[in-house]
Amino acid sequence: WSSDNPNPSHPIERADCVMSDFKEWLLKDKSGAEAEAAFPLEPGEFAPQMHSFLSATPQYREMVGFAGPDFAAVSWLRVRVRAKFDARGTAALRLLADPQLLAHYKQEWEGWFRSLEGKALLKG
Secondary structure: OOOOOOOOEOOOOOOOOHHHHHHHHHHOOOOHHHHHHHOOOOHHHHHHHHHHHHHHOHHHHHHEEEEOOOOOEEEEEOOOOOEOOOOOHHHHHHHHOOHHHHHHHHHHHHHHHHHOOOOOOOOO
């Protein structure tokens, strides 16, 4: 842990991210003003573009849900979050053995989730 990095997500390894790869897909072969105009999308363009993206990248299909059979709206996105601490093996035991560090990580996560309020609907 570093006090310089209050984000609880792991800074080194990048998990597959639907939105990052979606943006990269939208911007491929675009630069400058064309790229700036391409993202963010207008609300009415989001679902059709996401549907096209999922047609090209089937590994993400289980991570995006649409409302209705016509793919008119995205109703949910599954997000994978990686922690900066190991949740398995002896590293996890060391974390559990240090209640102060565990409480610190818990506080980081709670703060991070609070920062998302109003940006996304979270379901547990």
